[in-house]
Amino acid sequence: MVEFDKEKRRITGIGSVLVDILVHETDAFVEKAEAVKGGMTYVSPDHIEQAISEASDPPVMVPGGAACNTIIGVGRLGGEARFVGKSGNGQLAGLFESNLAASNVEPVLLKSPSLTGRVLSIITPDAQRSMLTYLGASAEVRAQEITPQHFEGTGIALVEGYLVFNPEIMRAALSAAKDAGARVALDLSSFTVVEEARGFLDEIVDTYVDILIANEDEARAFTGCSDEAEALRVLGEKADVAVLKVGERGSFIASRGTVLSVPPEGNGAVVDTTGAGDLWASGFLYGMVSGYSLGESGALGSLCGYEVCRVVGANIPEEGWDRIRSALK
Incomplete structure (x- = not known):
């Protein structure tokens, strides 16, 4: 089991x-929208607006971003949570920040006059989501703006996998987290991310990452192994704790030569998989920093991941959190 300083229970996401x-x-x-089924593609804001204009119904807008989804989950679990990023001006920026505060998350938001970033998530009848992303102000973070103070008191620093597209910022975040004494967790985020940044990911995982999280597609792209057991073995050699999520079959956790199988939670219908991996990480990282065993942390991750699949979007409603908190008791 990876041990944490009892004085450092904060989970900070960047x-x-x-x-x-x-x-x-x-x-x-x-x-037609030129999205990759089940993946993520960077586009212009006009591309997103055009796709929205051709949608069957008006869209629903909620705060998002992979690391943010996870940190909001940590806050809703009652954990000490902080989120670091850069927002723009206007209504979308206000929506984002107010949601953080309402979710027990400390917002540390750098500001920009540019448009706030947005993601069009296209949810198909098979519950898959395909994403068109415009980073906007979030892509304007500068390396010198990220300091160890952002990670003060942090037990686990969650660094968003999508930051690999800006290597300078990724290195600055990883270095600042390590300088602050935090353990670094990296969720590989998307198989398309791994495919496009394979060499850089190898470098930063070997140098900085303590907790590595991947689903089947991401693990295959990162390790080159189609066999699950072999992919998990490779992941486990690169980090103190490695996670392989296998959807409705649950997950596997490898740590220091030991492999745990974590069964899935729940048996209800899956409405939408948006945020499933992000909320799985909420439960798992909260469990780890709170002193739970790896198996208990994985079970909590599975429960959070299941609850978010019962609704549209990455926000678990209050009744879902009530069920999760009851299970914790």
């Missing part, structure tokens, strides 16, 4: 300030 724009559409819509 990543993109994004607002999720959710629409329910068909595979044909995904293709």
Whole structure:
């Protein structure tokens, strides 16, 4: 078991300030919008607006971004949570910041006059989501703006995998977290991210990462192994704790030569997988920093991941959190 300083229970996430724009559409819509099914593509804000204009129904807008989703989950679990990122001006920026505060998360938001970032998440009938992303102000973070003070009192620093597209910022975040004495967690975020930044990921994982989280597609792209057991073995050689999420079959956790199998939670219908991996990480990282065993942390991760799949979007409603808190008791 990885041990943490009892004085450092904070989980700090650093990543993109994004607002999720959710629409329910068909595979044909995904293709027409030039999205990658189940993946993520960077586009202009005009591209997103054009796709929205062709949607069947008005979209739903909620705060998003992979690291932010996870940190909001930590805050809702009652953990000490902080989020670091850069937002723009206007209504979307206000929506984002107010949601953080309402979710027991300390916002540490750098400001920009640019548009706030946004993601069009196209949810198809098979519950997959395909994302079109405009980073906007979130891409304007500068390396010198990130300091160890952002990670003060932090037990786990969650660094968003999408930051690999800006190596200078990624290195600055990782270095600042380590200088502050935090353990670094990295969620690989998307198989498309891994495919496009494979060499850089190898470098930073070997140098900085203590906790490495991946799903099946991401693990295959990162390790080159189609066999799950072999992929997990490779992941486990690169970090103190490695996680392989296998969807409805649960997850596997490797640490220092030991492998745990964590069964899935719940048996209800899956409505939308948006945020499933992010909220899984909420439960898992909260459990780790709170002194739970790896198995207990994985079980909490599975429960959070299941609850978010029962609703549209990455925000678990209050009744879902009530069920999670009851399970914790």
